[in-house]
Amino acid sequence: NFLPTVGSQLSYQVAFITSLCLSRVFSLCNPLRFGILERCKELVEAGYDVRQPDKENVTLLHWAAINNRSELVKYYISKGSTVDQLGGDLNSTPLHWAIRQGHLSTVIQLMRCGADPAVADGEGYRALHLAILFQHMAIAAYLMAKEQEVDGPDCNGQTPLMLAATGFKPEPTNFLIKNNASVNAVDKVNRNTPLHFAVLAGNVDAAHILLEAGASVDAENINGHTAIDLAHQVHSPLLVHMLNHIKQERIRSNSRCLRIFNRYRVFLQFLLCTATFGSVGAIVELKSESWLLKGILLACMLHINILRLHRNFPSAAFQTLLPASALMASVFWMLVTWFLWFFATAQVLFTLNATALLYYYLRTCRTDPGFVKATEEEKKMNVLVLAEAGCLDPRIFCTSCMIKKPMRTNHCFQCDACVAKQDHHSVWTNGCIGARNHHFFILFLLSLVLMGAWMFYGCLTYWSTHCALHYEEQGVWGVVSALVGCSPWLLSVFLLAFYHTCWSGLVLLLQLYQIAFLGLTTVERMNLTLHQRKLRQSVSLRQNPYNLGVVRNLASFFHLRCCGLFKPAVIDWTQQFPPGRDQHVFGNTDMV
Numbered sequence: 087n088f089l090p091t092v093g094s095q096l097s098y099q100v101a102f103i104t105s106l107c108l109s110r111v112f113s114l115c116n117p118l119r120f121g122i123l124e125r126c127k128e129l130v131e132a133g134y135d136v137r138q139p140d141k142e143n144v145t146l147l148h149w150a151a152i153n154n155r156s157e158l159v160k161y162y163i164s165k166g167s168t169v170d171q172l173g174g175d176l177n178s179t180p181l182h183w184a185i186r187q188g189h190l191s192t193v194i195q196l197m198r199c200g201a202d203p204a205v206a207d208g209e210g211y212r213a214l215h216l217a218i219l220f221q222h223m224a225i226a227a228y229l230m231a232k233e234q235e236v237d238g239p240d241c242n243g244q245t246p247l248m249l250a251a252t253g254f255k256p257e258p259t260n261f262l263i264k265n266n267a268s269v270n271a272v273d274k275v276n277r278n279t280p281l282h283f284a285v286l287a288g289n290v291d292a293a294h295i296l297l298e299a300g301a302s303v304d305a306e307n308i309n310g311h312t313a314i315d316l317a318h319q320v321h322s323p324l325l326v327h328m329l330n331h332i333k334q335e336r337i338r339s340n341s342r343c344l345r346i347f348n349r350y351r352v353f354l355q356f357l358l359c360t361a362t363f364g365s366v367g368a369i370v371e372l373k374s375e376s377w378l379l380k381g382i383l384l385a386c387m388l389h390i391n392i393l394r395l396h397r398n399f400p401s402a403a404f405q406t407l408l409p410a411s412a413l414m415a416s417v418f419w420m421l422v423t424w425f426l427w428f429f430a431t432a433q434v435l436f437t438l439n440a441t442a443l444l445y446y447y448l449r450t451c452r453t454d455p456g457f458v459k460a461t462e463e464e465k466k467m468n469v470l471v472l473a474e475a476g477c478l479d480p481r482i483f484c485t486s487c488m489i490k491k492p493m494r495t496n497h498c499f500q501c502d503a504c505v506a507k508q509d510h511h512s513v514w515t516n517g518c519i520g521a522r523n524h525h526f527f528i529l530f531l532l533s534l535v536l537m538g539a540w541m542f543y544g545c546l547t548y549w550s551t552h553c554a555l556h557y558e559e560q561g562v563w564g565v566v567s568a569l570v571g572c573s574p575w576l577l578s579v580f581l582l583a584f585y586h587t588c589w590s591g592l593v594l595l596l597q598l599y600q601i602a603f604l605g606l607t608t609v610e611r612m613n614l615t616l617h618q619r620k621l622r623q624s625v626s627l628r629q630n631p632y633n634l635g636v637v638r639n640l641a642s643f644f645h646l647r648c649c650g651l652f653k654p655a656v657i658d659w660t661q662q663f664p665p666g667r668d669q670h671v672f673g674n675t676d677m678v
Contacts, residue, residue, distance in 0.1 A: 126158060136167045143173045151180035151196065154189040163199045170202050177208030185213055188222040193229075194474055203234055210241030218246040218258050223485045224478040226261065231469035236267045243274025244283075251284035256291035259284075264486055269301040277308045285316045285325055293325060303333045355407045359415035362387070363582070367419070370574035409513040410451075416582050417443065417534075420541055423579045428544035436540050443533035447515070450527045455520030456506030458660050460489045482664070493662045494521075494632075496609045506659035509597075509607040521659040525644050528601070531594040538587025545580045548573070601643050605633035 126146075130136055139145050147167040150158040159180070163169055170179045181201040184192040197203070203213030211219065214234045217226040226246075230236055237245050247267040250258035259280075263269065270279055281301040284292040293313075297303070303313055314333070317325040338344055347354055369383045421440055425433075460468065465488040472478045472490060483490055484497050487504045496508040498518050507521035519527045553572035569577050600606050604627050606614070611627060618625060634642065641652040 123155070123158060123161075127161065130161075130165055136162045136165045137171070139171075139173055142175070145171050145173055145180075147171065147180045148173050148178075148183055151184040151189070151192050152187055154184070154187070154192050156191045156195040159192055159195045160199065169196060169200050170205050172205075172207075175208075179205055179207070181205075181213055182207045182211075182216055185216045185222065185225055186220055188220065188225065190222075190225050190228065190473060190478060191476060193225055197232060203229055203232070204238075206241045212238065212240050214238065215240045215244070215246050215249055218262065219249050219253070221253065221255060221258055223257065223261050224473070224483075226258075227469045227483075227485055227488065228473045228478065230265060231466040231473075236262060236265050237271055239274065245271050245273075245280070247271070247280045248273060248278070248283045251280040251289060251292045251296065252287040253289065253292070256289075256295055259292040259295045261485060263295060263299045265488070269296050269299045270305060272305075272307075275308075277306075279305050279307075279313070281305070281313045282307055282311075282316060285313045285322070285329075286320060288320060288322055288325070290322075290324055290328070293328065297328070297332050303329050303336075352407060352411075355411040356414055359408070359411040360418055363412075363415050363419050367575045367578050370578055407516060410516045413514050413586065414447075416586055417537070419579060420537065420583055423576065424541070424544060427548055427576065436537075439533060439536050439540060443530065443537055446526050446530035446533055450512075450519070450523050450530050451515045451517055453523040453526060455508070455518040455524075456522045456660055457501075457520075458487065458489055458492060458495060458504040458506055460487075465489060490663065492660055493664045494607070494610065494659055506662075507607060508609055510609065524607075528594070528597055528643075531590045531597065534590040535587055535594060538583045538590070541580065541583035542587075545576055545583075548576060602636045602639050603633075604628055604630070605639045606630060 136146050145167065147159065147162045147169070148171075150162055170181070172179055174183075176182070178186075179201065181193065181196045181203065182205075184196060206212050207216070214226060214229045214236075217223075217229060237247070239245055245267065247259065247262045247269070248271075250262055253259075269281070272279055276282075278286075279301065281293060281296045281303070282305075284296060306312055311319075314326065314329045317329055339348075365387045366384065369380050369387065372380060372383075417440075424436060424440075428436075468483070468490045469478070469488065472483050477483070481491075484495075484504050486497055486502070489504060491504060492506055494507045495504050497504050498508060498511050500511045501518050503518075505518045505520040507524070509519040509524055509527075511518050512527070515527070549569060549572065553568055597608075600608065600611055604611060606627065610630075610632075614627060614630065633639065638652070638654075640646065641648075642654040645654050645656065646652050647654065
C-alpha cells in the first residue's frame with residue numbers, strides 16, 4: 087500500500103526502488119503507477135481506461151500526482167481523467183496527494199487543469215489545510231495567491247492556523263500570521279482558539295508567536311476553559327508561566343505610566359542610562375575615604391535603576407533599547423567631561439569630531455537601510471510567477487515577506503523585513519545596517535574611535551599635570567591607586583571611553599577589511615564561509631563577483647568621485663534581481 091499517509095513517503099520510495107530492481111519487464115499496472123511516460127501512452131492509446139481505478143480505488147491520475155509526473159497529469163486529463171476524483175484509503179483527490187508529498191509543479195499543473203482546492207478529503211482537510219499540516223510553505227503561498235481563504239475552515243471547523251499551532255515547528259504559524267490569519271478564530275466543535283490548540287499540543291513556540299500577535303489569553307472554549315486552564319491540565323509549567331506573564335503584562339499596559347513610557351520610550355531610556363552613569367560617577371567622586379560606603383550606595387543605586395525598572399517595564403523593550411541608550415549616555419558624559427575638564431585642549435577639533443559622531447549616528451538610525459517593499463497585489467503576482475516558473479525557492483523567494491528577493495538581500499528577523507545588501511542588525515543603533523546606511527555606520531564608527539582617542543589624550547594630559555604619578559617608585563597598583571585618589575570620575579570616564587573605543591575599533595577594522603579587500607557584507611562573508619565548509623573547498627573569499635579591487639571597492643562604497651577620477655557604480659540594490667546562479671551561494675540560509 088503506497089498511499090501518502092504521514093510518515094509513509096520513505097517506505098513508498100523504498101518499495102518503488104525495490105520493485106524496479108526485482109523486475110525488468112513491467113506488468114500492465116507498473117508503468118501506469120510509476121509514470122513511465124512512453125509506455126503509459128502506449129497502454130492508454132491501446133484502449134486502457136484512464137478513469138478505471140485499481141483494487142485500492144486509486145486512479146492513474148492519483149499515481150501521476152504522487153510521483154510528481156506533471157506531464158502525465160496533463161496527458162491523463164486530456165484523455166478524460168476526472169481531475170477531482172476521490173480515491174485511496176484517505177478518500178483524497180490527486181491534488182491532495184500532490185500536496186501531501188510537496189510536489190509544487192504537479193499542484194500547479196492540476197490547478198491549471200481545474201482542480202478544486204476547496205474539496206475535502208476523507209479526514210476533512212482541504213488543500214490549504216494539508217499544505218500547512220505537512221509544512222509545505224511554498225504550496226501554501228501558491229494556494230493563497232490563488233485566492234484561497236487563509237481563515238477558511240475545514241470540515242471539522244478548524245482553520246489552517248489551528249492546525250499549524252498543533253505542529254512541531256513555528257514556521258507555519260508565523261507564516262499564516264504574516265498573511266493576516268485570525269489569531270482569535272474559534273472552531274465549530276469546541277470553540278477553541280489557535281492558542282487553545284497550541285497549549286493542548288504543548289507547542290511553546292507557536293503559543294509565543296500567537297501571544298506576540300495579540301491572541302487573547304481570556305478566551306473561553308465551550309467548556310469555559312481559557313488557555314491558562316488548559317496549560318494547568320496538560321501540566322506545562324512553562325506555558326503556565328508564559329500565559330500568566332503575558333496576562334499581567336497586558337493588565338499593566340493599561341496604566342497611564344506605562345503608556346507614557348511607551349510613547350517616549352527612547353528618550354526615557356536615554357535619561358535612565360544617563361542618570362545611572364552619572365550616579366555611578368558621582369558616588370565614586372564622593373569626598374569620603376570609606377569605599378564601603380561607596381559600595382553600599384552603588385549597590386542601592388543599581389538595585390533601584392535596574393531591578394525595579396526591569397520588573398515594572400516590558401523586558402523586551404528594555405533590553406532592545408539598552409545598548410543604544412547606554413552608548414549615547416556614554417557619549418553624553420564624555421562630552422560633559424571634555425568641556426568641564428579639558429575645554430582648553432583642542433576644543434575646535436574635538437567639537438567637530440563630536441558633531442560628526444552625532445550626525446552620522448542619527449543618519450545611521452534614521453535612514454532606511456534598504457527595506458524591500460511590495461503591495462499585496464505584487465506579493466500575489468510574485469508567488470504566481472515564481473511558482474509557475476519553478477523558482478519558488480527560499481533562496482530566491484522569501485516566504486515571510488512574500489517577495490522575490492533582490493540580489494544580496496537578507497531577511498532580518500529582528501526587523502521582520504528583507505533588507506537589501508544587509509550587513510548585520512546592530513544593537514548599538516537598534517536597527518539594520520544595509521545598502522543605504524552602511525556608509526553612515528562606518529563613518530560613525532570612525533568618529534567614535536577618534537572621540538575615544540581624544541578622551542585618552544585629554545585624560546593623560548590632565549593626569550600628567552594634576553596627579554603625582556611615579557611608575558618607577560609606585561608600580562602598577564600604586565599608579566592605579568593614585569589615579570583613583572586623584573579623580574575617580576575621570577578614571578570611570580576613561581574606562582567607559584576605552585570600552586567603546588575597543589569594540590568600535592575592532593568592528594571598524596573588520597568592516598573595512600570586508601569592504602575594501604573582499605567586497606562583501608558580514609552576512610555574505612559568513613554564508614560563503616559556511617558554504618565552503620559544507621563543500622570542503624578552500625577558495626579565497628576574494629574570488630567573488632562583487633570584489634572589484636581595493637580602490638574601486640572603496641570608491642563604490644563611499645560614492646567617491648574625486649573630481650572625476652573615479653566612476654562609482656550607483657546601484658539600487660532593492661531592484662537588482664539575480665540573473666544567474668550566484669544567489670544560492672550568497673543568499674541567506676535562514677529563511678522562514
